[in-house]
Amino acid sequence: MARQPDSMREPRCLLSEDRFRGHLTSSEVRDLVVDCFTDTHRVRFSSSRGELGMDAGSRAVRGSMERLVRLAFSQVGGDYDLPTRHHLARVIDLLAERSLDWGIEPDVVFERHSLMTRAMGRVPDRPNWKN
Numbered sequence: 001m002a003r004q005p006d007s008m009r010e011p012r013c014l015l016s017e018d019r020f021r022g023h024l025t026s027s028e029v030r031d032l033v034v035d036c037f038t039d040t041h042r043v044r045f046s047s048s049r050g051e052l053g054m055d056a057g058s059r060a061v062r063g064s065m066e067r068l069v070r071l072a073f074s075q076v077g078g079d080y081d082l083p084t085r086h087h088l089a090r091v092i093d094l095l096a097e098r099s100l101d102w103g104i105e106p107d108v109v110f111e112r113h114s115l116m117t118r119a120m121g122r123v124p125d126r127p128n129w130k131n
Contacts, residue, residue, distance in 0.1 A: 072091045
């Protein structure tokens, strides 16, 4: 079966609901946030990177999205490499606001924000839980 173009595939973040059955680590949720942000903005960033003569492939776009999520952690006073529930919540909110500012439809932003918030709810609230 041929692989569908990125613009036609169901976003990975929406297919990840099965990951929510048990506990998630904060790092797993952070990675899910990067996946979802990438899926949400893939087409626009791929196009922009291509127009600028930059690599517009999936890995390059995901790398850009990871850097944006790293920046968001920094802006909310968190650490991308050691995420906490508190900082994840703030990053999820910040990225939702940016998505709206960048023209993503409000219903899409709401759906993905809700998904990320539910994922964050699967991170145990224990200070010594593994990241």
